[in-house]
Amino acid sequence: MLLRKTAFALGILGMSFSLLVMPTEAAQNEAIIINKSNNQLAFYENGTLQKVFPVATGRTRSLTPEGKFSLVNKVKNRPWYKENIPGGDPRNPLGARWLGIKVPGDWGHTSGNLYGVHGTNDPASIGTYASSGCIRMYNKDVIWLYDRADKNIPVYITSSSSSFTTLAQNYGVGKAKKVVAEYETFNETLRYGSKGESVKILQRKLDISVDGSFGKQTLSAVKKFQKSKGLIADGVVGPKTRKALFSH
Template sequence: MLLKKLVFVLGIVLLSSCLMTKPAEAAEKEAIIINKSINQLAFYENGKLQKVFPVATGRTRNMTPEGKFTLVNKVKNRPWYKEGIPGGDPRNPLGARWLGINVPGDWGHTSGNVYGIHGTNQPSSIGTYASSGCIRMYNEDVIWLFDRADKNIPVYITSSSLSFTALAQNYGVGSAKAVAGYEFFNETLRYGSKGNSVAILQRKLNITDDGMFGPQTLKAVKKFQTSKGLVADGIVGPKTRKALFND
């Protein structure tokens, strides 16, 4: 009888331990990564890249802080206290959702009320350097993120030429395996271009992704443009990008 009781108690302890550690393990697999060099935000859930969104960041590089932070609050239709504009008002520059991050040294505030990821009433600013430090998103995108991102997950902000997969590996985020089709870029690319956007283009074209727009990439782009009835000029502008990512 005593042995049965000991086995029962041990089972309860082990079960409790599993239940206690599961949330921590889940948190390690969820993260937000923001790359200011291309103004994009990646959301990782269950260790996998779920979606990448275009964003707007600070007007100068030092306005949007870089480093590892934490998502500490979430607010629907947050008021714009500075101008007394209520939440949900079309004039409100914070848009539909606010996800606050705790940035040490932000005038003593670490509660997520100074720097945040939020919507906007200026959608034309997305993809540019336009904010006073926050990260702007389209309202429909920030609502999607708001509904999925849990509080206390890490938020990494950087300026890098690395892909999100490489950044996630560096940060130790989950399995760091990308979901095909969610990488994209906004800039126009041509022969001689370099960087992460070129690597994304090369992956879309199923060629070596060395980040250098050379003869092989030029040939592949022209072939793709011809197949889509586009002008085969080798320049990856808005029409070619649209065809690439709607393919």
């Protein structure tokens, strides 16, 4: 009887633990990554890049904070309290949607009231450095994001020359491994239509989206690489192209 009770208690404990860790794992399959260096926002869902949007960020680099944060509130047509402009008013600079980011030290006790991803009444500012710290989007884009992004997902803000693919790998979005591509190799010849792990290695070497399928994007990147190395730009990754890829 004692052993049965102990086993039952351990089972309940195990279930409780799994319930605690599952949201964290799920959160890493969904994420927002904002790169201030090119003023773009990427949304990942189910570990896969869904869309990339142009945004506006802070007038100076320090205004928009960098780091890992959380999406903690979502508001439709949030009022502009500073000027007492109601939500939905064409004069409201917050636009159609507000996605509040938990940033330590804000006036709302990290409640997502100070920094956020939001719409705008100034669409001409998108793509520029124009805000007081928030991330502005076109209203149609922020509505799309609002409808898909769940609360408590991670929001990464950086200034980087890396691609979103590389950033996602570094952040572990979608449980992607942190890959040191220089140490990965393959020996087969790859061409348009090839699939598999070797194609993924190729795509990581070319710093493009990694899906394991040699399609138009990969073909274009291979030809561009071949031209840069003085090779015949036929899009076929044979011995000479492999040697150029993996030479240091």
